[in-house]
Amino acid sequence: DVVMTQSPLSLPVTLGQPASISCRSSQSLVHSDGNTYLNWFQQRPGQSPRRLIYKASDRDSGVPDRFSGSGSDTDFTLKISRVEAEDVGFYYCMQGTHWPWTFGQGTKVEIK
Amino acid sequence: DVQLVESGGGLIQPGGSLRLSCAASGVTVSSNYMSWVRQAPGKGLEWVSLIFRGGSTYYADSVKGRFTISRDNSKNALFLQMNDLRVEDAAVYYCVFGSGRWGQGTLVTVSS
Numbered sequence: 001d002v003v004m005t006q007s008p009l010s011l012p013v014t015l016g017q018p019a020s021i022s023c024r025s026s027q028s029l030v031h032s033d034g035n036t037y038l039n040w041f042q043q044r045p046g047q048s049p050r051r052l053i054y055k056a057s058d059r060d061s062g063v064p065d066r067f068s069g070s071g072s073d074t075d076f077t078l079k080i081s082r083v084e085a086e087d088v089g090f091y092y093c094m095q096g097t098h099w100p101w102t103f104g105q106g107t108k109v110e111i112k
Numbered sequence: 113d114v115q116l117v118e119s120g121g122g123l124i125q126p127g128g129s130l131r132l133s134c135a136a137s138g139v140t141v142s143s144n145y146m147s148w149v150r151q152a153p154g155k156g157l158e159w160v161s162l163i164f165r166g167g168s169t170y171y172a173d174s175v176k177g178r179f180t181i182s183r184d185n186s187k188n189a190l191f192l193q194m195n196d197l198r199v200e201d202a203a204v205y206y207c208v209f210g211s212g213r214w215g216q217g218t219l220v221t222v223s224s
Contacts, residue, residue: 039211041157048206048214048215048216048217049149049157049206049214050214051211051212051214054211054212060212092156092157094157094159094211096211099162099170100159100170100172100173101159101162102159103156103157103158103159104156105156106156106157
């Protein structure tokens with residue numbers, strides 16, 4: 001199985017400051033069709049996961065533009081340009097290139 | 113508006129069976145791949161099972177041979193038949209359309 005490794009696992013941030021989460025995969029996530037199926041999800045307390053980013057860098061409709069995804073092959077990053085109070089929760093990367101699809105361990109974002 | 117409403121969770125003894133249902137509206141279950149993803153209490157996310165538009169199915173090794181995913185196009189619904197349940201199957205089970213639309217989840221508790 002492809003192992004997804006996130007860092008850090010805990011991220012205390014100051015409101016208005018930037019934040020960055022790294023996700024590394026144990027294998028290349030480039031699919032045979034040429035796409036890279038790396039998603040980022042946000043899970044606020046008590047809520048279902050919500051997809052923020054798909055195919056590594058495409059932002060979902062309705063997602064604030066302070067969220068951005070980048071990276072390729074095995075190395076990916078989710079950035080929040082200016083953290084807001086509503087961004088508190090867990091963030092997961094997930095690969096959909098190789099079955100079984102797998103998630104990272106999750107990164108807890110909290111306000112300092 | 114897209115809605116995915118799961119049902120069928122509950123308390124079951126080890127070795128028992130449950131059938132989860134996901135009623136979809138605003139999307140057609142046969143138009144994209146659909147999945148079940150679970151989250152044990154206080155833990156991360158695990159992709160359990162997937163059914164592609166063409167009908168092919170995939171399972172995590174942890175549930176292979178015990179769980180069966182299916183859909184009913186006439187009812188626009190997704191199902192997960194879970195047999196021989198184990199304590200480690202206890203989780204909130206989410207119905208997912210593609211990877212971007214998630215239901216609110218249904219809780220499965222496995223305990224004697």
